[in-house]
Amino acid sequence: MITDRQLLILQAIIDDFIRNAQPIGSRSLSKKEGIAFSSATIRNEMSDLEEFGFLEKTHTSSGRIPSEKGYRYYVDHLLAPQSLKTDDRRIIRSIFADRIYELEKIVQKSAKILSELTNYTSIVLGPKVKDNKLKKIQIISLSRETAIAIIITDTGHVENKVISLPPSFDMNEIEKMANILNDRLVGVPLAELRDKIYKEVAVLLSQHIHNYGTLVTSLAETLDISNPPKLFFGGKTNMLKQPEFHDIDKVSSLLSLIEQEQGLYEIMKQNPAGIHVKIGRENNNVLLEDCSLITATYSVGQQQVGTIAILGPTRMEYSRVISLLEFFSKDMTALLTKLYQNY
């Protein structure tokens, strides 16, 4: 079994490594405050910890560094729940201080501030709109061939799409069309609009509008708001500041992954409520082998709407980042709930 002293040493090593990014040896560790045993004793304990798989060596006579398993144990058992500095609280609160009504702007600003606070890369998966329900749809004619559909959802999200009109469409019929759409589609989740248009609206349109054939397809396809939630980033280049990423090739492929978005989206979207830590290879992605990803979710009322994550090296300040995200996610949820729940 693992002893208390071993845990003390493990914790000291990981804390030190997170700070200095350097392998740490028995002698320097023995000089640390709170460590009262000789370097020889520490060597023995380290050797045991290595056998358990919590530590690794970079070469035979180097100091030890934490292994993935070591970080995992540290995160699961050794993390002292650190309370946030008032400064940090204040800065996070400032995100929500301005009266901003657009969710996207809040999300964008959050990404920026979280990356500045942590010096890592922040990724925010914006609110899922496709679960939102249609509140109102407006159609405004633009030219002979095009009109704009403005879609407003129950959470206050607004989206506009250009729809193309059939060649000989009568402008007077726009209002009729809008009425039909509102009549039938209000309250329908955005993801189901397309279906509903084909199934219910098409019939009605055929009764009231000339030339409805191509119009139905055009409507159904443009109102199909199944576009995945947007990803927002902050501090994309913060990775470059970390000593473990001073290798151009590593950093290059990592940044490509970030820029591509697709890969990260897959990772972000499957996120259960609460705070989760994925360390190194737990991310199931070669490019993220040396990274850890800490995710948190935010909600409107009880409904979880988005995910926020911090991406850093495995040698990440877990404690601080977790506290930040906890605080942030609580505040964000509170704000969103207040703003949008009663629509």
Place this chain on the structure above:
Amino acid sequence: MITDRQLLILQAIIDDFIRNAQPIGSRSLSKKEGIAFSSATIRNEMSDLEEFGFLEKTHTSSGRIPSEKGYRYYVDHLLAPQSLKTDDRRIIRSIFADRIYELEKIVQKSAKILSELTNYTSIVLGPKVKDNKLKKIQIISLSRETAIAIIITDTGHVENKVISLPPSFDMNEIEKMANILNDRLVGVPLAELRDKIYKEVAVLLSQHIHNYGTLVTSLAETLDISNPPKLFFGGKTNMLKQPEFHDIDKVSSLLSLIEQEQGLYEIMKQNPAGIHVKIGRENNNVLLEDCSLITATYSVGQQQVGTIAILGPTRMEYSRVISLLEFFSKDMTALLTKLYQNY
């Protein structure tokens, strides 16, 4: 005076350096096709070219590399107008092939494709909306305290803003308000909306609407669409592939510049029509000392609406990039003119 043979040599050196990123010496140059003189002769000519300031050495016994002045001469006088490969044409045309009606999407896609085609970073300054004229404004109530203003411009650009309503605002007055706004503001350039609201609309609102005081401020401030045009990027990380940016610190500060946007925006916004090349320090920015920026503009009809740029190392394939941008800007202008001019 500079002789024809010197120009031939200068051109050969620059072409070679653009390809291989290695200083080039007299002997290897003498082996090149089209160069019929001995290495000694070339050495003499190179020495002259260096005296003129067109070439540099990295150290006393190294081969030569082009100086900024060398590139400048090359771009101004030696560039053979290269015609585009049909492949490239096809790919650029494909941007405009889909029936996309939203300008932003076209711009975004352009940035992506141009960066893929060149392997450099592309930057597109989106259309200036503030010169657009208001075509229609719609107001849709959202909650007790908020409503959405939808602003449509003569170029088909749509923007929505949340406006906050005074506490005891009567919902029935929304339509009245919208009518007043439309009546007074249609045809007004977006940049002047704010002014016009204070000067003309305020009076009218005071006559027809209770509680108009805070409403006017709220309207004026939210409808103030002086937000600068957006910047779109493609291939932000392409810089990392260039051998001259294999230095982390250099690349890090350059990417920060790109991520900040502000600096680049300043550079992009002041752009006269046509294609322009800025080499190294001509960019007036320490971080861009080793970069060249080639910009082109695009228009709707006669009105120039945006700028597109390619950012690469000074050792850039000027000829190819210029051809690409020329072709692109012509096509883009043609498409936009067709789509939006007759609104």
Place this chain on the structure above:
DNA sequence: GTTAGCACTCTGTCCTCTTGAGTGCTAATA
């Protein structure tokens, strides 16, 4: 005016040596 030849220079690479920080093992100690 052009070219051949030669002495010289600088970079990059390879090798060796040395130092310092670390380890593991063994024997002495509390």
Place this chain on the structure above:
DNA sequence: TATTAGCACTCAAGAGGACAGAGTGCTAAC
């Protein structure tokens, strides 16, 4: 029996030297 001191050993990183390769500038010959 658990801890510590001591010692031999290992490895990385840095310094210094030797050397090959690619280049230059200059001078003299063509």
